[in-house]
Amino acid sequence: MDIETLRARHPDHWMRAAAIRTLALDAVAAANSGHSGMPMGMADVATVLFEKHLKFDPKAPRWPDRDRFILSAGHGSMLIYALLHLTGYEDVTLDEIKNFRQWGAITAGHPEYGHVAGVETTTGPLGQGIANSVGFAMAEAHLRARWGAKVQDHYTWVIAGDGCLMEGVSQEAIGIAGKHKLNRLIVMWDDNGITIDGKVSLSDATDQKARFAASGWNVLACDGHDPEAIDAAMVAAKKSDRPTLIACKTHIALGHAAQDTSKGHGALTDKAQLEAAKAGYGWNHGPFEIPANIKAEWEAMGARGAAAHADWQARVAGLSAAKQAELRRIFTDEAPAKLPAAIRAVKKAAVEAPAKLATRSASEKVLAAVNPIMPETFGGSADLTGSNNTKTADLGAFNQETPAGRYMYWGIREHGMASAMNGMALHGGVRPYSGTFMAFTDYARPAMxxxxxxGLPVVYVMTHDSIGLGEDGPTHQPVEHLAISRATPNTLVLRPADLVEVAECWEIAFSQKSTPSVMALSRQNLAAVRKTHTNTNLSAKGAYVLAEATGKRQVILMATGSEVEIALKAREMLEAQGIGTRVVSMPSMELFAQQDEAYRKKVLPAGPVRVAIEAGVRLGWDRWLLGERGRDTKADFVGMSSFGASAPYDRLYKEFGITAEAAVEKAKALL
Amino acid sequence: MDIETLRARHPDHWMRAAAIRTLALDAVAAANSGHSGMPMGMADVATVLFEKHLKFDPKAPRWPDRDRFILSAGHGSMLIYALLHLTGYEDVTLDEIKNFRQWGAITAGHPEYGHVAGVETTTGPLGQGIANSVGFAMAEAHLRARWGAKVQDHYTWVIAGDGCLMEGVSQEAIGIAGKHKLNRLIVMWDDNGITIDGKVSLSDATDQKARFAASGWNVLACDGHDPEAIDAAMVAAKKSDRPTLIACKTHIALGHAAQDTSKGHGALTDKAQLEAAKAGYGWNHGPFEIPANIKAEWEAMGARGAAAHADWQARVAGLSAAKQAELRRIFTDEAPAKLPAAIRAVKKAAVEAPAKLATRSASEKVLAAVNPIMPETFGGSADLTGSNNTKTADLGAFNQETPAGRYMYWGIREHGMASAMNGMALHGGVRPYSGTFMAFTDYARPAMxxxxxxGLPVVYVMTHDSIGLGEDGPTHQPVEHLAISRATPNTLVLRPADLVEVAECWEIAFSQKSTPSVMALSRQNLAAVRKTHTNTNLSAKGAYVLAEATGKRQVILMATGSEVEIALKAREMLEAQGIGTRVVSMPSMELFAQQDEAYRKKVLPAGPVRVAIEAGVRLGWDRWLLGERGRDTKADFVGMSSFGASAPYDRLYKEFGITAEAAVEKAKALL
Incomplete structure (x- = not known):
């Protein structure tokens, strides 16, 4: 079908969609960078969605019961910026669109969560949006079950491209959604047959419709340029008892010389071709110019949701004051006021009855105390529930029959799990934490x-956090993974040493509002190292003096997690030789770095030699060993410089030289 | 069907398979650790495979035309150890099996490539084996096309479990295999319906057979305990024109009290239950005891391949001496003798006509010179061919029609690409390199x-290696990824600064035999920094003095890649102020660390203050800034401490303070 026919058939719709197409063309041309073709191809689908289906209110973009719209194919960011501008999101001014991809503009190259109200998640790394959307749909189903349809009753709409569907994480997402019959999830696939390298058929022959059907999805198809067909598919999708894929047959860069080619994927900046495309659309307006009547039609779509929003507000106003406050609390990621007391109680009990305990087991004890007072927590594991110790008695499994359940059996899908946790946190109202083995950080990395x-306060419960896992061997033994998470900006790495520190670290993690936490926990049993109770959360400062030198302080030993008990043993040996030795427990480098210089110098004064002990690589330690500008002191490191091996863990510690004896020797060599 | 009936129906087969089952039970019980249930469930399938189909010769386990057997469900490692022991692989003695999972044993918890002949790849991280196998099958098809079926003519057999199929990477692998009709690839799915957390139905409802069919696979099914049905399926699979999935319906931990339960997945160590299982098998022998007649039957299977091996040797002996030498060369990862001269020619030409050039473009130039003289190279990209610059004119696309093609359009599948590259390298005869954006290291991490x-010498071509990629924004801008790869043991990170260094780095990468390389390349154009020609590969020492101080050396600036030109500019500014400044280019920290202390001290003498400049996080730099034991000097760092942003790249460098001015200021503050 040619452009003429499309225009003639639905002239009003056509011009509304043309507004998207021309804004995309103009913004990309102005930036001389970006992706024109996708917004041009999916403009019709997006127009019908916003006009007829999406429940949204540009005046209240964070309203908890809005529909969520996820642009999984994030390179087509001009599609969402155009939609938000046209429907009246006040932040997305025409100036912002003219400054697309420029320093300081909120209209980043890919949609960035937090820059623009209406952008529900950051996309661009392909497959993430569709996997996030599973978390959105889970959160909706879960909260609907707990709060009732009066409070939560909406859809999650996704636009995904071939790239999203080729990424493996999409399969994990599809599997989760299909299993749990997340029927409020509707994915519109931009079926344009084109990728950057050429036709999809160059690299893939998958029948996507059959693939989704195989995982239990409702599968529909439509001409992605026919507004009636699109609408009919959306109407049908909303009625399904399963998640729906709508295969939207589209033309990338519709109406441009580059239509249906991989060139159409990128920045279409040729002036003459741009003008020709606009002329073909019947669009006789200057760059960035939207005629008032068309803008008014779009703003009317934006105004449509105000009534639904007002209804929702009225319904919520009917809840008790306590319930309203609770709803506000969970949607703003406020920890409950009771949390600190619950943590203190665990700490006190731990000190009163010290026991050898793996920190993963300690973690389960803490969660058992916290989950009952934090109904917004939502746990899970990638098929390692018994190993990650993430399930406490009161949670109950989340599934179609019991959507109020607070525990997810994610299956062997670390990546999908992490990405869905992001979606849940973005949705709001739930605080997700889930576990896997720390070595499988690698699988979850793109989502982490x-x-x-x-800036999502999810918690990654990474157990089996070193060679201490023993016999499973090097594939399962993290060596570089603490460094990987520490290298990542805005990530809290927490590696507690015993039950007391575990309790403190959970308090820290569950008090975050804009930072994810990686909780590194041991498989093996560890001795209790905190012998006296303190109400203060010592871990919150990142590092603290656990044991002071008697006599002149000549050595400072630093350690985290399972190696703190080794540091204490080394201290005893050094002290026995008359060498005054302080032990610093450092559950979080990031938190320690946030302390003022006075505190940092108090914990790590210049002078004594320093040895750090951690069953991982050295990267990340030098800052604390040597001081940021150098010359603080002499220092050394006891840890790993290779992959691990398969054997019982105590043998591995000995063979890899992570022992008190090694720490003593290295410290003495520096004196 | 009960055990009695199974035994009665095929008594001889039954006892052969029982040898596997009892070895697995005994070894796991002795180790008090491991996974018994999978070998017990898949023993029948494996027995039929080794007895009737697998082309292998235990006396020549590295014979290039053997069939490859991949245990993707690597936790079932006792299955492969039992098979190798029984069929006569001499390394896998009964003592090794008795020492399963112990220090120094080759029988690691998960199968480790290089420990045991017959273990074709390291598995355990789920989904990797099946994705490796795509690379194996590609290499076979490619080499068959190039060398003829007389030289390469074999199958790749895979055992995969539900975990492998749930991992997203399996979808990427399935898609690649289906598209390219890799019909020598046969996957036996251990369809036992059980995962660690419980039934598969707890977390998945995917119709796996329909899913594979959707990607163009031949799909068969059989009773995984009926040797005739298994054999029939394997016979049919070998005749298919497409890759085949054989869904083998099995019982995990067959015949044990834990049969068909998630408990059966792990270590079955209860003595009474173990004895009961053996009794049920009709196995009246002591622990680790294999009756001579049964061992003889297994050894006869092992002997079967000798004839095929001898035939192959005879056929290869018929090749010209040059061809035979070439075959040996490519299967031992020897770089061709011509490589250094080709590299020198590129370097010479570069110095004679210096040009501003992105290092990714420089890389293409080098590949254009090298690919014609290294017919074993095999390039590719995850749908970013034009951006990664990995395709040179002579390669040709690999696909079913042109399997001799040396370039793969992987599609948007970084993880599957990396894992398949591992498979190709493991197969031998090809040297794979492929590209994506460096930020998408995250997607490829588990395979990297x-x-x-x-220890596979694959090359990851990671372009767009910093905020220098500009407008695409923080999702696409690596910040922590150099640190991530540097934190990983046995990984060469190469970040060249201009065409000369790019040529040197490719020589290094293509000369590796047991180390992967990460080639970090810029999107943006860079000035040439190497102005004089030298035959020596300066990058091979990891770091070298690029520009010496005039007068007293007060400052050493270190930089890599795109920041070397910033360091040179800063040097000019400092020298203009009378501050003698050396610039050290450091394309590879790992190679520099391998140099002797004298060289390292020559390049980085104690005394002058040091500033490193790199558009990434500081992690990894302190060792060179401060000295390993500290106190070398005072130092500082110019780089990133947050994620990037969306804007033109020169603006980003300015806004994030990665400038010559910043380096000058930091250096002067230390003096």
């Missing part, structure tokens, strides 16, 4: 980075 | 770690 970039 | 752990 986005947790940090978006 | 395995490249390092296995």
């Amino acid at each position: 980075r986005l947790s940090a970039l978006m | 770690r395995l490249s390092a752990l296995m």
Whole structure:
């Protein structure tokens, strides 16, 4: 079908969609950078969605019961900026669109969560949006079950491209959504047959519709340029008892010389071709110019949601004051006022009855105390529930029959799990934490980075955090993974040493509002190192003096997690030789770095030699060993410089030289 | 069907398979650790495979035309150890099996490539084996096309579990195999319906057979305990024109009290239950005891391949001496003798006509010179061919029609690409390199770690290696990714500064035999920094003096890649102020660390203050800034401490303070 026919068939719709297409063309041309073709291809689908289906209110973009719109194909960012501008999101001014991809503009190259109201998640790394959306739909189903449809009753709409569907994480997401019949999840696939390298058929022959059907999805198809067909598919999708894929047959860069080619994917900046495309659309307006009547039609779509929003507000106003406050609390990630007392109680009990305990087991004890007073927590594991110790008695499994359940059996899907946790946190009203083995940080990395970039307070429960896991061997033994998370901006790495520190670290993690936490926990049992109770959360300062030198302080030993008990043993040996030795427990480098210089110098004064002990690589330690500008002192490190091996863990510690004896020797060599 | 019936129906087969089951039970019980249930469930399938189909010769386990057997469900490692022991692989003695999972044993908890002949790849991280196998099958198809079926003509057999199929990477692998009709790839799915957390139905409702069919696979099914049905499926699979999935319906921990339960997944160590299982098998022998007649039957299977091996040797002996030498060369990862001269020619030409050039473009130039003289190279990109600059004119696309093509359009599948590259390298005869954006290291991480752990000389071409990529914004801008790769043991990170260094770095990468390389390349154009020609590969020492101080050396500036030109500019500014400044280019920290102390001290003498400049995080730099034991000097760092932003790249460098001015200021503050 040619442009003429499309225009003639639905002239009003056509011009509304043309507003998107021309804004995308103009913004990309102005930036001389970006992706024109996707917004041009999906303009019709997006127009019908915003006009007829999406429940949204540009005046209240954070309203908890709005529909969520996820642009998984994030490179087509001008699609969402155009939609938000046209429907009246006040931040997205025409100036912002003219400054697309420029320093200081909120209209970043890819949609960035937090820059623009209406951008529900950061996308660009392909497959993330569709996997986030599973978390959005889970959160909606869960909260609907707990709060009732009066409070939560909405859809999650996703636009995904071929790239999203080729990324493996999409399969994990599809599997989760299909299993749990997340029927409020509707994915519109931009089926344009084109990728950057050429036709999709160059690299893939998958029947996507059959693939989604195989995982239990409702599968529909439509001509992605026919507004009636699009609408009919959306109407049908909303009625399904399963998640829906709508395969929207589209033309990338519709109406441009680059239509249906991989060139159409990128920045279409040729002036003459741009003008020709606009002329073909019947669009006789200057760059960035939207005629008032068309803008008014779009703003009317934006105004449509005000009534639904007002209804929702009225319904919520009917809740008790306590319930309203609770709703506000969970949607603003406020920890409950009771949390500190619950943590203190765990700490007190721990000190009163010290026991050898793996920190993963300690973690379960803390969660058992916290989950009952934090109904917004939502736990899970990537098929390692018994190993990650993430399930407490009161949670109950989340599934279609019991959507109020607070525990997810994610299956063997670390990446999908992490990405869905992001979606849950973005949705709001739930505080997700889930576990896997720390070595499988690698599988979850793309989503963990986005947790940090978006500032989402999710918690990654990473157990089996060193060679201490023993016999499973080097594939399962993290060596570089503490360094990986520490290298990532805005990520809290917490590696507690015993039950007391575990309790403190959970308090820290569950008090975050804009930072994800990586909780590194041991498989093996560890001795209790905190012998006296203190109400203060010592871990909150990142590092603190656990044991002071008797006599002249000549050595400072630093350690985290399972190696703190080794440091204490080394201290005893050094002290026995008359060498005054302080032990610093450092559960979080990031938190320690945030302390003022006076505190940092108090914990790590210049002078004594320093040895750090951690069953991982050295990267990240030098700052604390040597001081940021150098010359603080002499220092050394006891840890790993290779991959691990398969054997019982105590043998591994000995063979890899992570022992009190090694620490003593290195310290003495520096004196 | 009960055990009695199974035994009665195929008594001889039954006892052969029982040898596997009892070895697995005994070894796991002795180790008090491991996974018994999978070997017990898949023993029948494996027995039929080794007895009737697998082309292998235990006396020549590295024979290039053997069939490859991949245990993707690597936790079932006792299955492969039992098979190798029984069929006569001499390394896998009964003592090794008795020492399963112990220090120094080759029988690691998960199968480790390089420990045991017959273990074709390291598995355990789920989904990797099946994705490796795509690379194996590609290499076979490619080499068959290039060398003829007389030289390469074999199958790749895979055992995969539900975990492998749930991991997203499996979808990427399935898609690649289906598209390219890799019909020598046969996957036996251990369809036992059980994962660690419980039934598969707890977390997944995918119709796996329909899913594979959707990607163009031949799909078969059989009773995984009926040797005739298994054999029939394997016969049919070998005749298919497409890759085949055989869904093998099995019982995990067959015949044990834990059969068909998630408990059966792990270590079955209860003595009475173990004895009961053996009794049920009709196995009246002591622990680790294999009756001579049964061992003889297994050894006969092992002997079967000798004839095929001898035939192959005879066929290869018929090749010209040059061809035979070439075959040996490519299967031992020897770089061709011509490589250094080709590299020198590129370097010479570069110095004679210096030009501003992105290092990714420089890389393409080098590849254009090298690919014609290294027919074993095999390039590719995850749908960023034009951006990664990995395709040179002579390669040709690999696909079913042109399997001799040396370039793969991987699609948007970084993880599957990396894992398949591992498979290609493991297969031998090809030297794979492929590209994506460096930020998407995250997607490829699980496979990149395995490249390092296995010691595979693959090359990751990671372009757009900093905020220098500009407008695409923080999702696409690596910040922590150099640190991530540097934190990983046995990984060469190469970040060249201009065409000369790029040529040197490719020589280094293509000369590796047991280390993967990460080639970090810029999107943006860079000035040439190497102005005089030298035959020596200066980058091979990891770091070298690029520009010496005039007068007293007060400052040493260190930089890599795109920041070397900033360091040179800062040097000019400092020298203009009378501050003698050396510039050290450091394309590889790992190579520099391998130099002797004398060289390291020559390049970085104690005394002058040091400033490092790199558009990434500081982690990893302190060792060179401060000296390993500290106190070398005072130092500072110019780089990133947050995620990036969306804007033109020169603006970003200015806004994030990665400038010559900043380096000058920091250096002067230390003096």
